[in-house]
Amino acid sequence: MKVFEPIEIKGNFEPRISCKGLCERCGMEHGMAVGYAGEHARRLLAMLDEKKRIDFLVPDEQAAPRFSTDYLFGTARGQMFGVLVCRDKDGRTGVLKAFSGQYNGVWRVPGWVPPLVDVDAFKRMSFGVERFIKRLGREIDKLPKESPDRAALIEQRKAVSQALMKDIHALYRIPSFRRELKPLPEVVTGTGGIPTGTGDCCAPKLLGYAARHSLKPLGLVEFFYGLENKSKSKKHGGMYMSCKDKCGRILGYMLCGAGKK
Numbered sequence: 737m738k739v740f741e742p743i744e745i746k747g748n749f750e751p752r753i754s755c756k757g758l759c760e761r762c763g764m765e766h767g768m769a770v771g772y773a774g775e776h777a778r779r780l781l782a783m784l785d786e787k788k789r790i791d792f793l794v795p796d797e798q799a800a801p802r803f804s805t806d807y808l809f810g811t812a813r814g815q816m817f818g819v820l821v822c823r824d825k826d827g828r829t830g831v832l833k834a835f836s837g838q839y840n841g842v843w844r845v846p847g848w849v850p851p852l853v854d855v856d857a858f859k860r861m862s863f864g865v866e867r868f869i870k871r872l873g874r875e876i877d878k879l880p881k882e883s884p885d886r887a888a889l890i891e892q893r894k895a896v897s898q899a900l901m902k903d904i905h906a907l908y909r910i911p912s913f914r915r916e917l918k919p920l921p922e923v924v925t926g927t928g929g930i931p932t933g934t935g936d937c938c939a940p941k942l943l944g945y946a947a948r949h950s951l952k953p954l955g956l957v958e959f960f961y962g963l964e965n966k967s968k969s970k971k972h973g974g975m976y977m978s979c980k981d982k983c984g985r986i987l988g989y990m991l992c993g994a995g996k997k
Contacts, residue, residue: 739849739945740830745772745821754956755939755978757987760925766991771955772821776831780819781973784961790839793847802840814962814970815839818938822951829954834941837933849945852935853908861907865900869893908935910986911947913993923989931982939978943990953994
């Protein structure tokens with residue numbers, strides 16, 4: 737799958753930090769600058785405006801409706817996109833692009849970096865369990881709110897959901913620029929549980945792909961595309977720093993070693 741698009745670096749290096757996190761291994765906070773990625777983020781935004789879809793590698797007549805950007809201006813209420821400018825071991829510069837999470841229920845789209853989770857294993861693991869959780873939900877809805885049986889089923893559903901999430905987190909393999917590859921639970925910093933969606937944002941996807949393929953990062957940008965989100969914290973076309981509560985807890989580990997030649 738072609739995801740590394742060769743480019744020529746133009747413009748000035750922008751030192752503003754776009755993502756960062758604490759590395760428990762070395763005790764330092766590692767960050768990544770916007771660098772040379774700003775121009776290419778604007779280019780991707782313009783392409784989304786022009787094409788009105790994300791499956792860029794197929795002709796217009798073969799475009800799939802589910803990849804239309806109309807989805808982002810409806811109930812989805814927008815989505816984060818990102819670009820990473822990098823250099824390969826032969827000295828060629830290129831750009832990678834990513835969307836956060838899934839796009840309209842799809843994990844993998846040609847031309848975009850893949851997720852950090854084993855999608856096929858994820859589907860096998862979650863399919864039957866999620867059906868069971870939904871069945872418990874229907875049974876709960878049938879019972880009176882004060883019913884002891886209802887309370888017991890709620891506790892059972894909670895326990896099953898937590899066990900599933902723990903198993904799913906173990907499927908995520910998080911690379912670092914020190915050439916390490918560890919399960920998500922082993923690299924998350926801070927206290928408390930692992931937030932849902934950790935590892936699915938653009939920055940971890942982009943940096944994970946770069947680390948796995950020996951690409952040196954030269955700049956990263958994430959921007960929001962679509963209808964303003966419900967909290968009004970993200971607006972269409974706005975460029976934002978990576979989230980602290982999810983990305984910030986794994987990016988320090990991932991970025992460790994990124995500055996080495």
